[in-house]
């Protein structure tokens with residue numbers, strides 16, 4: 013996942029190897045001598061000296077404590093509740109098959125709501141991406157490219173990645189071979205022909221997650 017851009021004053025949570033989660037304030041990017049990679053300067057109360065930490069170990073803080081997106085509704089619970097097989101009719105093939113949605117680990121904002129991401133070539137199967145509970149269709153549209161990129165980074169791009177562009181389709185991610193089928197490649201993403209989305213609000217997510225938990229508890 014691409015690291016989120018922090019700005020001065022942002023509340024962040026740093027996962028310290030010995031001390032565990034430390035809530036702090038982001039100051040700036042920093043470039044320590046002889047170190048490769050991205051580093052950030054953060055201020056952690058009550059320490060007087062600012063800390064230089066790997067930017068990849070920082071997460072945006074939510075609320076007033078050392079909580080980060082995903083704490084309230086962990087991805088494992090979402091997967092248990094939403095990765096349920098269903099019988100879908102394929103858009104591209106005209107026949108039906110069993111499909112299972114895929115819950116991505118990427119988080120946008122507080123991650124309390126979900127966006128169903130349908131690509132034209134893989135619908136009605138879909139990816140679920142955690143989004144901020146304040147997001148409307150406007151924010152999802154504005155972040156559409158970033159959402160698709162995050163799914164590709166986690167799940168891969170459908171189609172064989174070739175060293176040279178294919179003679180036929182001129183693409184290094186060739187999808188014209190006989191073996192290729194967009195639905196079989198899922199959850200690797202085929203977003204060539206665009207897609208659509210719908211939002212599952214926070215209250216529905218909580219109902220589904222806790223309803224699922226209750227059913228599992230009753231079955232045990």
Ligand SMILES: [Zn+2]
Pocket residue numbers: 178179180181182183186187188189
């Ligand atoms: Zn090709």
